[in-house]
Amino acid sequence: MNTSEYSEKLMALANKELFGDEKMQIEKEIKENPALAEEFKKHLLAQELLEAFISQDLKKKLNAFPLPQEKNESSGAVIKKMNPYRYKWAIAASVALILGISSYLFVGNEFSYQNLADNYVLQMQEVRGTNMVADDIIEKASSLISNNKSEMAITLLTPITPDDDRFFMGQLLLGNAYYQTKNFSAASNAFIQSSKSADEEVKYKGQYGFLLCELKMKSWSEENQKLLKELSDNEFFINKMEAADLLQKLKIAKYFN
Amino acid sequence: MNGSLETVDLAAAIRSGGPKREQALSSLYNVTGLFFRIKQMVTNHGGNEEDARDVFHEGIITLDRKIRQDEYEDRGTIESYLFGVCRFIWSNQQRKNKRVELKEDFTPYDQSTGENPLDTMLNNEGQNLVANLFGQLGESCSKILSLWKLSYSMNEIAEEMGLPSGDNARKHKFRCYQKLLGLIDNSPELALNLKNLGQ
Numbered sequence: 001m002n003t004s005e006y007s008e009k010l011m012a013l014a015n016k017e018l019f020g021d022e023k024m025q026i027e028k029e030i031k032e033n034p035a036l037a038e039e040f041k042k043h044l045l046a047q048e049l050l051e052a053f054i055s056q057d058l059k060k061k062l063n064a065f066p067l068p069q070e071k072n073e074s075s076g077a078v079i080k081k082m083n084p085y086r087y088k089w090a091i092a093a094s095v096a097l098i099l100g101i102s103s104y105l106f107v108g109n110e111f112s113y114q115n116l117a118d119n120y121v122l123q124m125q126e127v128r129g130t131n132m133v134a135d136d137i138i139e140k141a142s143s144l145i146s147n148n149k150s151e152m153a154i155t156l157l158t159p160i161t162p163d164d165d166r167f168f169m170g171q172l173l174l175g176n177a178y179y180q181t182k183n184f185s186a187a188s189n190a191f192i193q194s195s196k197s198a199d200e201e202v203k204y205k206g207q208y209g210f211l212l213c214e215l216k217m218k219s220w221s222e223e224n225q226k227l228l229k230e231l232s233d234n235e236f237f238i239n240k241m242e243a244a245d246l247l248q249k250l251k252i253a254k255y256f257n
Numbered sequence: 258m259n260g261s262l263e264t265v266d267l268a269a270a271i272r273s274g275g276p277k278r279e280q281a282l283s284s285l286y287n288v289t290g291l292f293f294r295i296k297q298m299v300t301n302h303g304g305n306e307e308d309a310r311d312v313f314h315e316g317i318i319t320l321d322r323k324i325r326q327d328e329y330e331d332r333g334t335i336e337s338y339l340f341g342v343c344r345f346i347w348s349n350q351q352r353k354n355k356r357v358e359l360k361e362d363f364t365p366y367d368q369s370t371g372e373n374p375l376d377t378m379l380n381n382e383g384q385n386l387v388a389n390l391f392g393q394l395g396e397s398c399s400k401i402l403s404l405w406k407l408s409y410s411m412n413e414i415a416e417e418m419g420l421p422s423g424d425n426a427r428k429h430k431f432r433c434y435q436k437l438l439g440l441i442d443n444s445p446e447l448a449l450n451l452k453n454l455g456q
Contacts, residue, residue, distance in 0.1 A: 011434055015406065045447060046437050050406045051326075052387045053399060055318050058282075062314040068292045162418040163429045163436075165395030171419075193419045198396055 006036070014043035057198070134166040141173050150180035168197035168206070175209045179216075188213035204237040211246075225250070267335050271324045274408025282321060291336055295343045302347065312350075316343035325407075386446055393440055398433035405430050 001009070009026045012018045018026065030037050137156050144153040154177045160170035172194035178187035191213060194206030208231055214224050225247075231237050232244035270281035285291075295316070296309035304312070319342050323329045329338070391399045397418065404414045411423035411430075420426045441447045 007435070007438075008431065011431075042438055042441055045441055046434070047406070049387060049390060049437070049441070049447075050402055051322065052383065053391050054403050054406060055322060056384060056387060057403060058318050058321060059314060062286070062317060065286060067310055067313075068287050161429070162397045162401065162420055163395075163433050164397060167395075167397035189419070196400075196417065196419075198400065 006039075010036075010040050010043045011046075014040065014047045060198075134160055134164050134170065138166055138169055138173060141170075141177065145173065145176050145180060148180065150177040153177040154181070168194045168199065168202050172197075172202050172206055172209070175206065175213075179209070179213065184213045184216045188217070200236050201238060204231060204234060205239070207231060208237070208239055208243060220250075268324050268329060268331060271321060272327075274325065275410070275413055278321070278325075278407060282317060285317060285320075285335065285339070288336060291339065294340060298340075298344060299347055303351065304347065308347070308350075312343050312347045315346050316340075319346070386444075390437075390440055390444065390447070394433070394437055398436055401426070401430050401433050402437065 009018070009022075013023065013026055030040050137160060141153040141156045144150065144156070154174065157170050157174045157177065160167055164170070171190045175187045175190035175194060178184070178190055188210055191206045191209035195203050195210060197203045197206065207227060211224055211228055211231075214220055228243055228247050228250070232240060232247045234240055234243075237243065267281045267285060270277040272278075292309070292313055295313050296306060299309040299312055300306070316339050320329070320335075320339050394402075401414060401418060404417060409417065411426045414430065415421065415423050415426040418426065418429070420429065
């Protein structure tokens with residue numbers, strides 16, 4: 001076995017993914033080879049660190065959940081199950097009105113896409129980290145988007161892969177760049193990716209970008225409406241006010257149909 | 258979800274990982290009356306609602322970990338187990354704060370929450386260390402490795418991360434894992450932890 005194959009085996013063993021003869025063989029080698037035993041300890045520590053990270057992540061998610069509600073009834077206190085997606089609101093806005101609203105949103109006003117892109121430029125200046133290559137790409141791409149050179153930004157951003165530190169941020173910008181080129185389908189995909197970020201700011205911006213694409217592609221749905229309502233209620237979403245404004249406009253649009 | 262939880266089903270869902278685990282944890286979180294019982298227990302013993310929330314969350318995290326690490330024994334309902342874990346957590350915290358102790362005896366489940374190296378890693382200093390390390394690892398690598406650790410299949414990871422295939426996800430996972438090992442190599446605090454693992 002070469003070093004890489006050993007590493008694969010040790011990783012699998014530490015994560016309890018090896019069984020039978022394969023497991024026995026590598027365990028025997030670890031017993032007989034102190035260097036390998038030392039290397040295996042590192043894999044065990046990696047597993048413990050991953051567990052610790054998962055616990056931290058779960059804690060963050062739980063903290064963001066509303067607590068189960070209590071309801072007083074004659075028989076005593078009962079816990080009422082919460083449904084975060086209880087909001088029901090149907091919308092059947094006409095294509096013409098949606099187009100009108102979305103044109104207003106995206107062309108030269110304070111809620112414009114350009115304005116969002118400009119915000120990203122400011123954000124980029126704050127996120128210098130360990131990966132200077134990706135950071136540089138992001139900074140350059142951000143500047144290109146602000147200068148309406150989205151095709152170049154797309155070429156720069158596309159090579160950022162999911163194992164890169166700045167993948168989700170890169171997807172957010174890619175969404176912006178595609179949006180600027182009016183490739184709303186590709187923009188939507190990139191925004192969906194960025195909305196999977198654990199960084200809440202990137203996540204919510206990705207969700208909002210996705211919704212704007214849905215509007216542009218005339219595929220607005222009840223689910224989109226729910227998500228927009230959540231964003232407009234979300235204190236941690238930087239564009240909360242814009243989301244609330246859009247929601248209001250969509251509600252008004254309903255009455256004209 | 259009302260009434261007793263289907264302990265075996267929920268534990269199995271959490272153990273199998275992936276999206277099923279998330280659904281099971283969500284069901285557990287919202288089980289009728291459970292938080293109310295925990296809140297009563299905490300507030301009757303010197304705590305407030307915020308303490309109760311923390312204890313409830315810590316209890317779910319502990320339960321999740323114990324089930325996934327095969328340290329959970331199917332005795333009684335999962336709510337009773339979780340309640341026992343929460344009682345232990347609150348009592349332990351009270352002891353640390355040198356305040357009042359719970360008067361009642363612990364349930365048998367309490368014994369299963371003894372501290373382990375991971376608990377130590379989850380104290381404040383350890384939390385910073387872990388947060389720092391995964392900050393250096395990068396968000397997407399942290400996510401890929403977490404999904405792998407939570408038993409998502411390679412195809413599910415590919416879907417989550419927008420990768421073209423399971424094979425591609427496997428390659429990314431391996432590269433991220435190597436990156437994590439590299440960070441462990443370069444961290445003096447973790448080197449110390451590594452030594453302790455051998456003892």
